[in-house]
Amino acid sequence: MAFIPHTEADVAAMLAAIGVARIEELFDEVPAELRVKSLAGVPEALNEMEIGRLMSERAHSDGIALSFLGAGAYEHHIPAAVWAITTRGEFYSAYTPYQAEASQGTLQLTYEFQSMMARLTGMAVANASMYDGASATAEAALMAVRANRKSRSARILVPLTLHPHYRRVASATAANQGLKFEELPYGAQEGITLPDALARYETEDITALIVPQPNFFGRLEDVDALTDWAHAHGILVIAVVNPTALALLKPPGEWGARGADIAVGEGQPLGVPLSSGGPYFGFMTTRMEYVRQMPGRIVGRTLDAAGKEGFTLTLQAREQHIRRAKATSNICTNQGLLMTAATIYLSLLGPQGLTRTAAAAHARTRELVTALTRVPGVRPAFTGPCFHEAVLQLDRPAAPVLRALAGRGIIGGLDLAGYYPELGNALLVCATETKTSADIERYRAALSEALQSVRAA
Amino acid sequence: MSNVPADLRYTKSHEWVRALGDGTVEIGITDHAQHELGDLVFVEVPEAGRTVKADEPCAVVESVKAASDVYAPIAGEITAGNPKLAAEPEMVNADPYGEGWLMRLKPSPGALAAAALLSATEYQKVLDAEGG
Numbered sequence: 001m002a003f004i005p006h007t008e009a010d011v012a013a014m015l016a017a018i019g020v021a022r023i024e025e026l027f028d029e030v031p032a033e034l035r036v037k038s039l040a041g042v043p044e045a046l047n048e049m050e051i052g053r054l055m056s057e058r059a060h061s062d063g064i065a066l067s068f069l070g071a072g073a074y075e076h077h078i079p080a081a082v083w084a085i086t087t088r089g090e091f092y093s094a095y096t097p098y099q100a101e102a103s104q105g106t107l108q109l110t111y112e113f114q115s116m117m118a119r120l121t122g123m124a125v126a127n128a129s130m131y132d133g134a135s136a137t138a139e140a141a142l143m144a145v146r147a148n149r150k151s152r153s154a155r156i157l158v159p160l161t162l163h164p165h166y167r168r169v170a171s172a173t174a175a176n177q178g179l180k181f182e183e184l185p186y187g188a189q190e191g192i193t194l195p196d197a198l199a200r201y202e203t204e205d206i207t208a209l210i211v212p213q214p215n216f217f218g219r220l221e222d223v224d225a226l227t228d229w230a231h232a233h234g235i236l237v238i239a240v241v242n243p244t245a246l247a248l249l250k251p252p253g254e255w256g257a258r259g260a261d262i263a264v265g266e267g268q269p270l271g272v273p274l275s276s277g278g279p280y281f282g283f284m285t286t287r288m289e290y291v292r293q294m295p296g297r298i299v300g301r302t303l304d305a306a307g308k309e310g311f312t313l314t315l316q317a318r319e320q321h322i323r324r325a326k327a328t329s330n331i332c333t334n335q336g337l338l339m340t341a342a343t344i345y346l347s348l349l350g351p352q353g354l355t356r357t358a359a360a361a362h363a364r365t366r367e368l369v370t371a372l373t374r375v376p377g378v379r380p381a382f383t384g385p386c387f388h389e390a391v392l393q394l395d396r397p398a399a400p401v402l403r404a405l406a407g408r409g410i411i412g413g414l415d416l417a418g419y420y421p422e423l424g425n426a427l428l429v430c431a432t433e434t435k436t437s438a439d440i441e442r443y444r445a446a447l448s449e450a451l452q453s454v455r456a457a
Numbered sequence: 458m459s460n461v462p463a464d465l466r467y468t469k470s471h472e473w474v475r476a477l478g479d480g481t482v483e484i485g486i487t488d489h490a491q492h493e494l495g496d497l498v499f500v501e502v503p504e505a506g507r508t509v510k511a512d513e514p515c516a517v518v519e520s521v522k523a524a525s526d527v528y529a530p531i532a533g534e535i536t537a538g539n540p541k542l543a544a545e546p547e548m549v550n551a552d553p554y555g556e557g558w559l560m561r562l563k564p565s566p567g568a569l570a571a572a573a574l575l576s577a578t579e580y581q582k583v584l585d586a587e588g589g
Contacts, residue, residue: 149504150504292499292501292519317498317519317520317521317522317523317524318519318524322522322523322524323523323524326524326526
């Protein structure tokens, strides 16, 4: 049985009513050259048994690697209770429910999520989640253009130390809406954005400055100085932050004298397992004065007619089901299930658990950098503090070294040659609380061997 | 029956315009418009110094059920947004032609003459045609 409510007779009746012969004609306005003629490369359908076997074989061929790869998605321990609770039938939907107020449990959970994200980032209000960290960054740039009413330029300063994928997504999302992204260089020794890079913009009309913390290299930016510089020149500050790191670092709401204006980030580290690019989720928080410029849904706590506490969707007047083409954003649903997992993850860990996780990841990364830089031909690329990632300089290209490591069951990190050719043979590595001293020693020994084998080749 | 003062001029999109006698005009939304929107919870007015084209969206009025643009009836430069509306958006409901004004604007040369503004009688016909 097909789960399609319309019979062929229904479809024919509807087409007749609007005077159209075939459904295809409804798509006539899409130019022919943009239509896909056939789905080349998509194989024939498989049945459930066949696809189960195929995926099982592919999973086995991946094996269970020891991973030191971060670069925007991080391996953390996820307590078993997180997904046991998240996948209960009461929660098991990616969507905000229709007739949302009938689902008080879902709304309360979303409200708790918002409260946790507001607390973590030190901001007044949060939304009910975004698609991922990259799209949340793009939405934050669009929001800054709406919110900074003193600026007319729609120019956004983007440090090269922001994740390269985030920069591409922001540009793809917002460039056609008239936003101009201008890249800020970083200090070659420090791996962070330096005041020198900002000076030339002091007399120009700039809408917002993006500040990643930690940055893509794992390094800690001078967020107080960057924030104060921006505010002194009428520029809004968009913080792009790692939620785990916020357990240790100063929250964006306390950066500089006034705090950041918008904070966004990738929520995956909070209880979402690594998978090939997602689904993950993003988060966004802001000051109360910008709440009406914030995209997405917001759950509020209120009193019902009988004076009892209840939860409700609020500030909907600018969403697309009401404002249509003039909506604040076209994001309507959210990553509800992943946000649910994150809320349960944070509830189970508590503030102390999150702090211990962050501190352990930081300590393991220091241990990793110390161990790997003992290997001849390996040195740290930058000086200064980092969170749970670091860039290493190798004395030969990283790609063949990573291949040799993969042959030993180790994912050694990210080769930066394609993203930052100016860094030479640079490798971005990460260690979280999931790595032991034995794991790190195994990586050190394998790297030593791999460098020798690549050298000999 | 909506209140349509005879001494103001109007637009089909339910803005009113009052000449202030110093070469600037005051702009707001009509009694009919505030009634249709319901209780306003937020009003966003333009910054002084902003230049607007005729029919450009330049303010937003938001009620619990809808957020609507307010269009500039005349091209010109904004001289003031009503600062009281940030804290008291309900002023637009209570006194749409007085304390609830949205913005003041200095028309560009020739813009006032070029603007297709309606008299109170003509605007009343627009409302009658809408069933208001």
